[in-house]
Amino acid sequence: MDKLTIAGRDFSSRLLVGTGKFASNALMVAAMEGSGCEIVTVALRRVDIDNPQDSMLSHIDTQRYLLLPNTSGARDAEEAVRLARLARAAGCEPWVKLEVTPDPYYLLPDPIETFKAAEILVKDGFTVLPYINADPVLAKRLEEIGTATVMPLGAPIGTNKGLRTRDNIAIIIAQATVPVVVDAGLGAPSHAAEAMEMGADAVLVNTALAVSPDPGRMAAAFKKGVEAGREAYLAGLGTQREKAEASSPLTGFLHS
């Protein structure tokens, strides 16, 4: 597959994997390996100082995978900036999946706070990958202030509903000059393939892998979906038509 380039850095995989909600670290690693991904998202939370757990990082080969810390839990720009800076202080490269989701029910990203945080973080030297609703105007505005990608949602986080925002994602893809990473709501390899066929540059998947009884196998299935979709996009899909167009020759029938 052709390379994906984000902020001047090349990746061979167009599938990003989230590390949340796996039943065990072993299953998380199985999904990472099955997916062939090179970028994995992680979250920052308070340590339980009375009961320190084994760090999840001890299970991730950080030479092989780029850690992309998210700002999940942030309800406004200030909290998101604080989380991004803490992640950098924890030893991550200054890359951040910016997400500001004040509403706990639908977890939809707040466009105003996301934009404000993106401005601050770009100026602070971060490579910013903002999680947004599939809003083409917001995507353009973020790109203009220097975000490295835009990450429109297919459907709310964890819903497995697929590309419910398809038409707006198509506009975002048509207008973008930075990579478009479709994030959230992709529940099946066919959803990932559909996004890639439309010309998305990459997809991010977490829940669909984590809730599968066999995350490694599901991740491998998503890998194929992403690759199939990308290849189809590059090969060029036929246009949809209203009337039939025969595939077989219409001349030389037995009765003619």
Place this chain on the structure above:
Amino acid sequence: MKIIVNGSERETSEGRTLEGLLEERKLDPQRVAVERNGAIVSRERFAATLLEEGDTLEIVHFVGGG
């Protein structure tokens, strides 16, 4: 002396450094990030950071997330 760690009050001894507190709590300094009174303390400063009465610490680490 009293300090606040991740939202709850703790008793710790005078003269304890941030590095000392992490060691006592068996936290790997390479795997955490710390805010002290709202300002990030870089990892290189853990050993030199002397905790003071009333300090508020936030100690965070990476967990799974999407």
